[in-house]
Amino acid sequence: TLNALGTVTPLSTVVVQPQIAGTLEQLDFKEGETVKKGAPLALIDPRPYEAALAQYQGQLARDTALLGGAKRDLARYNRLLREDSVSRQQRDDQQALVEQYEGTVVTDKAQIDNARLNISYCHVTAPIGGRLGLRQVDAGNYVSLNTVGGLVTVTQTQPTSVIFSLPEDDLPEIMKQLKAGAPLPVAALDRNMKTTLAEGALETVDNAIDTSTGTIKMRADFANGNDALFANQFVNVKLLLKTLKNAVVIPEAAVHSGTPGDYVYVVKADNTVSVTPVKLGPSANGAVAVLSGLKAGDTIVTEGADRLKDGAKVTLPGRAAQQ
Secondary structure, three states: OEEEEEEEEOOOEEEEOOOOOEEEEEEOOOOOOEEOOOOEEEEEOOHHHHHHHHHHHHHHHHHHHHHHHHHHHHHHHHHHHHOOOOOHHHHHHHHHHHHHHHHHHHHHHHHHHHHHHHHHHHEEEOOOOEEEOOOOOOOOOEEOOOOOOOOEEEEOOOOEEEEEEEEHHHHHHHHHHHHOOOOOEEEEEOOOOOOEEEEEEEEEEOOOOEOOOOEEEEEEEEOOOOOOOOOOOEEEEEEOOOOOOOOEEEEHHHOEEEOOEEEEEEEOOOOEEEEEEOEEEEEEOOEEEEEEOOOOOOEEOOOOHHHOOOOOEOOOOOEEOEO
8 A cells, every 4th residue: 555645636627707798697506516517607698699699680681682682683684695685794793793792691691600609608607517616706797708717616526536646666566557457446535544535546647757756646536426525635645556365464563673674573382472574565554464474373462572582471462463
């Protein structure tokens, strides 16, 4: 297990900005509530844009009628040209007029589409699903594309992520596991490391090591179904790098360091203790794995070892190593 300090970082945070200028007529949300993508958030006065739409629709009707008349005249000019009753120049001028009106109609339709788009912008909706922050502007104010702070911020909370850093020495084993497709469980704990707030998995590793610290950033994703993780929250992170099967686990308090390295006091059948060197593995929650030196069933001393030496007799029973 690898330990680190991490920061809850939303996968997506959006400042809701007006896409059109106008008077903010109403706000349709409660601060702090969770909304879905597309939920209505605010209404900007649409009347100026509705009036513009009506104007463009009138222009389209007028120009469509002019185009129809010009096309009928062009048909007559073509017939008269075949009868040599008009000049080719007159026919060409009428053809140019038809093309001019066709371009005008295209422009009118584009203006109508733009007016409808502006009206849709008056209805402000949530760009993503997530938790709303505090409102940045009140109804009745004039807003525009450059409104400072926008209307409100939406932060995605489900799922969310935690960014943390680990020493570069741990990177080879982590990358080995990721490339093998093995999921690496990650737990986010509170400041006291007593309560697990959420459980997730390592998602990705940054592309460069920070030379000033010798660490590399990583991101773990969490479903966060109970909303226990808040944006920018500091949490303790535990990454389970690998699981040791059938490992002997003992309390960390039973391990001592000295001339033989790491060792424990093993209680023998005659109630004497023996200094036994051990090779330690990963540790977590006050316990440590023993890779070699002990076997399941061995009795070890966990308290009062400062008064012991090799071969000393003990009268209190020790604690059996756990498997």
